[in-house]
Amino acid sequence: MTKKEELEKAVLMLEEQVEQSKTTNAEYLEDLARAKKKLANINKPELTPSQLDDIQEAIETGIENFDFSDTGNFDIEYGIDYDGRVNCESHDFNGTYELTEMIVKKVHALFVEIEESDTTEDDNHPVEKLQN
Numbered sequence: 001m002t003k004k005e006e007l008e009k010a011v012l013m014l015e016e017q018v019e020q021s022k023t024t025n026a027e028y029l030e031d032l033a034r035a036k037k038k039l040a041n042i043n044k045p046e047l048t049p050s051q052l053d054d055i056q057e058a059i060e061t062g063i064e065n066f067d068f069s070d071t072g073n074f075d076i077e078y079g080i081d082y083d084g085r086v087n088c089e090s091h092d093f094n095g096t097y098e099l100t101e102m103i104v105k106k107v108h109a110l111f112v113e114i115e116e117s118d119t120t121e122d123d124n125h126p127v128e129k130l131q132n
Helices: 003-041 049-064 096-108 127-131
Strands: 074-080 086-093
Touching (some): 049 096
């Protein structure tokens, strides 16, 4: 084998190793993303699909019952166009507190609040969950 053939073979082998390394690296990145997601979700309470549906329905009901037609919920600035027509320059919604309260009341009605056993976050979770 000539020197050129040896170098071409070495280049091909290195290219294959680089491709294999890219694939392995991509797998590691996917594993890392899954592990980060599990870590982020570890302290979240678990809910069934029907419970999630109940929460969504409570939020929808809270929003539906809010009176968006009440002009007191908005700050509106008017302006006059060059042709003398009045227009709305800007409008801001200032009823966020009331809307939030309506939604929170509906969602809170779905749950029973319990007293925490300790003020540290780790002590409020069952041992089985911490070991998973």
